[in-house]
Each structure stands twice: as structure tokens, then as C-alpha cells.
Amino acid sequence: MTRYAAAVTPPSYHHGDLRRTILAAAVGAIAETGPAGWSLRELARRAGVSHAAPAHHFGDKTGLLTAVAAEGYTLFAEALEGAGTDLHDVGLAYVRFAVDHRGYFEVMFRPDLHRADDPELTAARDRADGVLMRGVRDVRDFAPGGPGDERTAAIAAWSIVHGFADLWLSGALPADLGGDPVAAARPVIGLLFTR
Amino acid sequence: MTRYAAAVTPPSYHHGDLRRTILAAAVGAIAETGPAGWSLRELARRAGVSHAAPAHHFGDKTGLLTAVAAEGYTLFAEALEGAGTDLHDVGLAYVRFAVDHRGYFEVMFRPDLHRADDPELTAARDRADGVLMRGVRDVRDFAPGGPGDERTAAIAAWSIVHGFADLWLSGALPADLGGDPVAAARPVIGLLFTR
DNA sequence: TGTACATCAGTGAACGCGCGTTCACTGATGTAC
DNA sequence: TGTACATCAGTGAACGCGCGTTCACTGATGTAC
Numbered sequence: 001m002t003r004y005a006a007a008v009t010p011p012s013y014h015h016g017d018l019r020r021t022i023l024a025a026a027v028g029a030i031a032e033t034g035p036a037g038w039s040l041r042e043l044a045r046r047a048g049v050s051h052a053a054p055a056h057h058f059g060d061k062t063g064l065l066t067a068v069a070a071e072g073y074t075l076f077a078e079a080l081e082g083a084g085t086d087l088h089d090v091g092l093a094y095v096r097f098a099v100d101h102r103g104y105f106e107v108m109f110r111p112d113l114h115r116a117d118d119p120e121l122t123a124a125r126d127r128a129d130g131v132l133m134r135g136v137r138d139v140r141d142f143a144p145g146g147p148g149d150e151r152t153a154a155i156a157a158w159s160i161v162h163g164f165a166d167l168w169l170s171g172a173l174p175a176d177l178g179g180d181p182v183a184a185a186r187p188v189i190g191l192l193f194t195r
Numbered sequence: 196m197t198r199y200a201a202a203v204t205p206p207s208y209h210h211g212d213l214r215r216t217i218l219a220a221a222v223g224a225i226a227e228t229g230p231a232g233w234s235l236r237e238l239a240r241r242a243g244v245s246h247a248a249p250a251h252h253f254g255d256k257t258g259l260l261t262a263v264a265a266e267g268y269t270l271f272a273e274a275l276e277g278a279g280t281d282l283h284d285v286g287l288a289y290v291r292f293a294v295d296h297r298g299y300f301e302v303m304f305r306p307d308l309h310r311a312d313d314p315e316l317t318a319a320r321d322r323a324d325g326v327l328m329r330g331v332r333d334v335r336d337f338a339p340g341g342p343g344d345e346r347t348a349a350i351a352a353w354s355i356v357h358g359f360a361d362l363w364l365s366g367a368l369p370a371d372l373g374g375d376p377v378a379a380a381r382p383v384i385g386l387l388f389t390r
Numbered sequence: 391t392g393t394a395c396a397t398c399a400g401t402g403a404a405c406g407c408g409c410g411t412t413c414a415c416t417g418a419t420g421t422a423c
Numbered sequence: 424t425g426t427a428c429a430t431c432a433g434t435g436a437a438c439g440c441g442c443g444t445t446c447a448c449t450g451a452t453g454t455a456c
Contacts, residue, residue, distance in 0.1 A: 018433075033307070034231075034305075034307060035231075036229075036230075036231030039408075039409060040409085040410070041408075041409065041410080042408095042409095049433080049434090050433065050434050050435065051409095051410090051434095051435085052410095052411085052412090052413095052434065052435075053432090053433065055411070055412095056432075056433065056434095057432090060410080060411095061410090109362070109365045110365065111366055111367075112228070112232075149382075151369075152382045152383055153386060155359070155362075155372075155383050156355060156383045156384075156386045156387065158358070158362065159354070159355045159356075159358035159362060159383060160351060160354045160355045160387075161354075161358070162358035162362055163354035163355055163356070163357035163360075163361065164350070164354040164358070165358075166304070166357060166358065167304070167350075167353065167357055170304045170305065171306055172304055172306075173350065174346075177350075187344075188347055188350050188354060189351075191347060191348060191351040192351065192355075192386070192387060213399075213400075234443085235442085235443070236441075236442065236443080237441095237442095244401090245400065245402065246401095246443090247400075247401065247444085247445090247446095248399090250443075250444070251399075251400065251401095252399090255443080256443090
């Protein structure tokens with residue numbers, strides 16, 4: 001009943017959730033054609049709203065991409081937190097997020113696309129960074145020793161999962177790895193820990 | 196004397212190396228504002244040629260980016276070959292290339308920007324792939340054992356250097372790593388081998 | 391060596407188009423009384 | 424409960440602009456004789 005309430009509600013002059021609709025359309029468009037493969041007008045057409053609506057909510061394309069990145073980092077932090085405390089699992093969650101939320105991921109690590117001083121973006125990114133670093137701090141067993149090694153280990157773990165995700169998304173990895181990026185990443189990441 | 200011959204040569208109607216000039220301008224523009232941050236007309240202005248010249252040589256933007264990627268893969272293969280046979284050194288050369296030739300690197304792993312069936316691009320990429328894979332095949336000592344492990348090790352090595360380079364270029368890594376990406380990458384990559 | 395001609399790299403004016411932006415307007419919603 | 428009004432999300436027409444593309448033209452170079 002109420003499940004379909006939104007669908008049967010007669011179209012109103014006020015959309016109600018235009019901001020969210022535009023954001024979702026942007027994420028979809030980015031996943032399909034990259035952060036530069038569309039115009040604000042095209043996005044509005046896609047979302048079924050007037051072409052002036054995106055500007056009304058986000059100002060310009062940079063503002064919209066900043067909002068995408070901010071929401072992306074929030075979802076990212078939640079995904080990593082949900083993976084638990086084992087660094088191996090956090091790494092797999094990293095890869096899974098990148099593949100499942102390509103539209104967010106492709107914008108998050110492109111600061112040239114953001115409004116750098118946006119407080120919402122900064123807060124969301126700091127949160128995600130915190131989760132990543134906390135995960136690493138708990139695992140000293142693959143850092144041979146010494147205080148400097150811990151950070152080196154953190155960057156190595158970050159690099160290997162980030163690199164795998166990026167190569168997977170770009171289609172550069174051999175096709176016979178199969179269709180499941182998380183399964184394919186498991187032994188690769190494992191190589192960093194088991195020795 | 197002849198060092199400055201090109202500079203004092205009177206301007207001729209025929210440029211002589213327009214293709215190369217445009218290519219160089221494109222690589223510079225990409226390094227500064229990314230593969231989508233400029234138009235063909237803007238590029239022509241930058242190169243000091245007529246706005247119709249880029250189309251004359253490359254057809255459209257995809258054609259130009261395809262040529263950039265093809266030349267990039269050729270330079271990349273040379274850089275990796277020049278690093279020798281030690282996989283650790285090849286990895287550092289990978290990072291150095293990405294940072295020193297950002298304009299090429301940013302296009303190479305973005306197949307959505309290329310004309311996929313371009314024979315020159317395909318040949319250049321195959322060559323670079325060959326160098327990478329040969330480097331890995333020589334180093335079995337960090338693959339715990341078994342034939343499947345060798346490929347896993349190859350992908351792990353590729354992922355860690357690619358990820359480090361990408362994170363460095365995006366500015367995501369902590370600032371106190373210093374200004375030399377190759378020096379910063381050395382212990383990180385080392386973590387994959389020494390155990 | 392000189393002349394005539396074909397070739398083709400590169401030019402620049404002109405075009406139509408989609409873009410971002412502006413702005414007066416519409417109409418639903420919330421609030422005061 | 425009813426009326427009046429303020430607010431503001433969203434619209435749609437109009438604008439000027441830079442873009443990619445086309446195309447007739449220019450002029451340097453190479454070749455034939």
C-alpha cells in the first residue's frame with residue numbers, strides 16, 4: 001500500500017526531493033560516462049526536471065560533483081565500518097565499494113573536480129580517512145617493526161586495494177580473472193599479509 | 196649554433212611538425228587540467244596554430260587522446276625496459292613515469308577516452324604489457340608457490356605501484372611523505388617482497 | 391638549370407548547436423490572525 | 424475553521440558564447456620533363 005504511495009501521488013508542482021533525484025542522476029551518469037561525459041542540461045533531461053533545476057540546487061557542475069563526493073565519502077565510511085576490524089576485510093570492502101559505487105568512487109579521488117573548501121565534503125572525507133587509518137593501526141603484524149613501518153604498512157595496504165580497484169574499473173586487468181572483483185582481490189591482498 | 200637553428204628559422208607557411216606540436220600541447224594541457232579540461236580550440240591557441248589544425252591531424256578529441264595514449268605506452272615501455280630486470284626497480288620506474296609524465300599516464304588507463312581499435316595504440320600497449328609481465332615472471336620468490344600464485348603476485352605488484360601512483364597524483368597521500376614520490380614508494384613496495 | 395604542375399599541410403571565415411546563466415513568473419506550502 | 428499573505432522550490436523563455444565542423448582557399452614542397 002504505502003509502498004507505492006510515492007508512485008501514485010499525482011505529480012505536484014513541487015517535486016519534493018529534487019535535490020536527491022538530481023544527485024542520483026549524476027551518480028548514474030558518472031558511472032556510465034565519467035565525471036565529464038555529460039552536461040547539466042543533459043542531466044536534467046535524464047532526471048526529468050527542468051534544465052534550470054540543477055543550478056538551482058548546486059550552483060554549477062563543481063558544486064554538484066562536490067555534493068556527490070561528500071555523499072560518496074559518507075557511504076564509503078559506512079561501508080568500511082561495516083566490514084569490521086580485520087584489515088583484510090576492510091580492504092575487500094574498499095574494492096567492493098569502488099566497483100558497486102563507481103559513480104561516487106570516480107569523483108571522490110579527483111580533488112580537481114571539487115570545491116576544496118566545502119565543509120560537508122571535508123567532514124565526510126575526514127571520517128572515511130579515520131576509518132581507514134584506525135583499521136591499519138590495529139594491524140601491526142605485517143609491519144616488520146618500528147614506528148615508521150606502521151605508516152608504510154598503511155600506505156601499502158591502501159595502495160594495493162586502491163590500485164586493484166582502479167585497474168579493475170579501467171578494464172586493464174586480464175579478462176580471465178572472472179567477473180567477481182572481490183573474489184579476485186582476495187588472494188592479491190592476502191599476499192601483503194601472509195608471509 | 197645549430198642548437199638554435201629551429202628558433203631562428205623564419206616562420207613558414209608549412210609548420211613542419213604540427214602534429215608533434217599539437218601532441219605536446221595536449222600532454223601539457225592534460226597534465227594541468229585533466230583529459231577533459233580543455234577544448235580543441237583552446238589547445239590550438241595554446242600551440243599557436245589555427246583552430247582547424249587539430250582536426251586536420253587527429254579528426255577529433257578521441258583521435259588526439261588515442262594518439263597521446265599510444266605515444267604514452269611507447270614511452271612507458273621504454274621507461275620500464277630501462278629500469279632493468281629487478282621487479283622492485285621496475286615498480287619504482289612505474290611510479291616515476293606516472294609522476295613525470297602525468298599527461299600521458301592520465302589518459303593511458305582511461306580506455307573510455309580512446310578509439311579502442313586503433314592499431315598503433317594496441318601495439319604500444321601490448322609492448323608495455325609485455326615488459327610488465329616479463330618483469331614479474333622473473334621474480335617467483337615472493338609468490339609462495341604454485342602456478343596460479345605467480346599471476347596473483349603479478350597483479351599484486353601491479354596494483355601496489357599503480358595504486359601508489361594514483362593516490363600520489365590525486366594528492367590523497369599524507370603531505371609529510373615528502374616531495375619525492377619514488378623515495379616514498381620504495382619502502383612501500385619493499386613491503387611486498389621482503390618477508 | 392628552368393618551368394609547369396600536382397600534392398597536400400595548414401588557414402580562416404562562416405555555420406549551426408548545445409551549453410550555462412539569468413530572470414520574471416508559477417504555484418504549492420506554511421504561518422499568522 | 425477560514426482567509427490573507429509570505430516564502431520558496433521549481434519552471435521555461437531568452438541571452439550570449441565557445442564549441443566542433445565544414446570548406447574554399449593559400450602557399451610551400453616535390454616531381455616530371
